[in-house]
Amino acid sequence: MDVGETLTFIEEPIVQAAETLFVNEFTDGILNPNVPMLGPLKDGGTIIANTAPGCWGPMITPAIRGGHEVTKPVYIEGAEVGDALVIEIQSIQVTSIATSSGTDEAQSDRFIGDPFVKVKCPGCGKLYPSTIVQGIGQEAVKCATCGTDTTPFKMSNGYTMALSPKGDIGLTLGKEAARRIAQNAKEFMRTPENSIQNPVTAFAPSDLIGLMARMRPFVGQLGTTPSKAMPDSHNAGDFGTFLIGAPHEFTMTEDELDIHRTDGHMDISRVRAGAVVICPVKVPGGGVYVGDMHAMQGDGEIAGHTTDVAGIVQLKVSVLKKVGLQGPILLPNGEDLPYTAKPFTKEEKRIARNLAEEFGVKNIEDSFPLSIVGSGANLNSATDNALARAAKLFDLPVEEVRNRATITGSIEIGRHPGVVTATMLMPKSLLKQARIYKPIKRQYD
Numbered sequence: 375m376d377v378g379e380t381l382t383f384i385e386e387p388i389v390q391a392a393e394t395l396f397v398n399e400f401t402d403g404i405l406n407p408n409v410p411m412l413g414p415l416k417d418g419g420t421i422i423a424n425t426a427p428g429c430w431g432p433m434i435t436p437a438i439r440g441g442h443e444v445t446k447p448v449y450i451e452g453a454e455v456g457d458a459l460v461i462e463i464q465s466i467q468v469t470s471i472a473t474s475s476g477t478d479e480a481q482s483d484r485f486i487g488d489p490f491v492k493v494k495c496p497g498c499g500k501l502y503p504s505t506i507v508q509g510i511g512q513e514a515v516k517c518a519t520c521g522t523d524t525t526p527f528k529m530s531n532g533y534t535m536a537l538s539p540k541g542d543i544g545l546t547l548g549k550e551a552a553r554r555i556a557q558n559a560k561e562f563m564r565t566p567e568n569s570i571q572n573p574v575t576a577f578a579p580s581d582l583i584g585l586m587a588r589m590r591p592f593v594g595q596l597g598t599t600p601s602k603a604m605p606d607s608h609n610a611g612d613f614g615t616f617l618i619g620a621p622h623e624f625t626m627t628e629d630e631l632d633i634h635r636t637d638g639h640m641d642i643s644r645v646r647a648g649a650v651v652i653c654p655v656k657v658p659g660g661g662v663y664v665g666d667m668h669a670m671q672g673d674g675e676i677a678g679h680t681t682d683v684a685g686i687v688q689l690k691v692s693v694l695k696k697v698g699l700q701g702p703i704l705l706p707n708g709e710d711l712p713y714t715a716k717p718f719t720k721e722e723k724r725i726a727r728n729l730a731e732e733f734g735v736k737n738i739e740d741s742f743p744l745s746i747v748g749s750g751a752n753l754n755s756a757t758d759n760a761l762a763r764a765a766k767l768f769d770l771p772v773e774e775v776r777n778r779a780t781i782t783g784s785i786e787i788g789r790h791p792g793v794v795t796a797t798m799l800m801p802k803s804l805l806k807q808a809r810i811y812k813p814i815k816r817q818y819d
Contacts, residue, residue: 391416391451397423398568400665403432403440404624405447405638406603407657413449414659420464421448421662421689424566427682428594428666429607430475431563431571433490434515434525436502441490441607442639443571447599447661450691457655458697459598459662460813462690466591466647468541468669470683472555472562474575476532477677481525487621489526490613491605497522507576510556514576532579535681537589537669544669544681546585552578564684574682589669592646593687597638597702598653599661602630606665610639611749611759612792637701637749638663642788642795643671644706644745650817652810654699662691674790697809700763704745704795705817712784715743715797717818740802742814743783745795752792757785760796768804 391414399412415421423445432438453459480489483496495503498520505515505524513523534552535544547555555562556578563573600609604624608614614635617626626634636654645651653660669681708716718726718741726738746767748760761779765772775798779785783798805811 389414392419394420394422395448397421397445397448398566399446400426400443400569401440401446401606403438403442403606404603405599405606405609405663407599407601407661408603411447411449411659411661414451415448415691417450417452417693419691421691423664423687423689425593425665425667425685425687426566426569426571427470427473427563427574427684428668429679429682430574431565431682433478433527434574435505435571436493436524436526437504438571439491439502440605442595442666443569444595444606444663444665447663449659450662450693452693453655453660454658455655456696456698458694458699458810459653459655459660460692460694461596461651461653461662463645463647463649463651464688464690466593466667467686468537468589468591468667468683469564469685470537470562471564472534472536472575473669473681473683474532474534474577474579475679475681476529476579476581478527478679479530480527484524484526488616490607490616491624492622493526495520495522495524497524505572507559507572510553510576510578512577515572529577529579531581532577533582533585534575534579537683541591542589544587544589546582547580548583549580552580566684587670590643590646591667591669591683591685592643592671593664594641594666594668595639596645596651596664598636598655599657599663600634600636601656602626602634604634607639609635610637610793611635611756612751612789613639615751637747639666640702640747640788640793641671641675642704642747642793643673644704644710646707648707649710650705650813652694652699652703652705652813654701662689664689674787676790694809694813700766701749702747703810704747705814706745708818711743712786712797714781715783715799717743741782741799742802742805742818743797743799744814745797747788748794748796750792753787753790753794756792756794757796760794764796764798767808768800
């Protein structure tokens with residue numbers, strides 16, 4: 375069967391569901407609903423995953439065909455198409471000692487159509503060649519067949535960063551220190567045993583020296599398996615546009631992308647320990663996967679890449695029945711909410727009651743915050759997507775959603791060019807109607 379076709383989902387075998395599942399296996403970069411999942415995991419069970427670094431390592435490893443290296447999806451007992459999964463991020467721990475990153479420059483002679491997906495060796499022409507790392511620097515990744523430098527991306531401006539043992543501060547290093555790390559690149563990255571990616575620290579970039587940055591780790595990839603096979607880094611409305619009419623087997627139409635994607639590739643810095651993500655279920659069992667941990671990032675990931683690290687993630691996953699989501703809902707930590715979307719204090723509620731009494735308002739909304747994730751080719755279309763998703767979920771006019779987001783929330787950039795959250799307060803009655811009240815109440819009440 376052509377992996378680009380809409381697939382018939384495999385029914386998972388009937389086996390005893392686990393209470394806790396330890397995950398250290400990875401995809402080849404493709405999220406494929408026709409490939410058996412790990413698990414099953416009990417409804418309410420725990421996933422503990424040793425995640426591999428995201429962007430740069432997989433990007434310079436042609437055998438990884440999706441641009442990232444995420445964990446194999448996990449089948450959740452009782453999760454059916456049309457349900458939702460509540461994923462509580464219980465902890466995130468960085469295990470890398472150092473990393474490298476920077477802005478990218480695709481090498482036009484080394485791919486067909488998409489440098490994240492269909493890489494070819496410029497020497498022997500082999501597709502998805504196996505590679506070895508010889509020496510250090512941006513020519514260190516060689517084709518295992520002919521020995522040609524076959525990296526599909528180079529760094530136009532890059533840095534090597536050491537990470538403090540307590541996980542609080544990173545510092546970019548000079549040329550000699552970067553070269554010392556590059557000579558033992560995999561050990562400094564602490565890449566998991568089953569990962570096949572080439573360690574990006576082997577590039578030894580050092581264009582930024584002595585830059586200090588605060589660490590606040592989060593996961594750039596967290597979600598559920600799309601209902602049609604696609605590269606993991608393209609499971610969103612912005613990167614996914616590369617699939618529209620693409621010259622490879624994962625080509626899609628715009629409508630197909632809208633239907634099948636689950637927006638697991640968010641790169642939203644608020645997807646960190648203590649946050650909750652409610653994800654759509656588009657295949658039996660949901661297929662929860664995680665990866666692309668970052669040590670720090672400001673809104674927008676404006677360089678295109680940030681500090682990719684290995685780490686340990688603990689997730690609690692529960693099923694919400696008959697919740698028809700088009701994309702994810704994020705419940706950030708309270709401190710990560712915009713000022714206008716924070717839950718009201720008792721004093722603020724008292725003031726509102728006084729105003730209601732004075733002006734004859736009979737009922738005041740009992741409201742809670744949430745962030746609707748939207749994605750698209752650019753930030754405007756991503757915003758429209760988030761607002762439309764909210765309007766459909768709560769059966770409201772888009773104009774009302776715009777008003778609510780304006781005066782009780784905010785539009786926040788996850789990733790440039792096209793991932794946003796539309797954060798707003800919603801009344802308890804509508805949250806109950808949408809069947810998502812209970813996890814939101816637990817998060818904020």
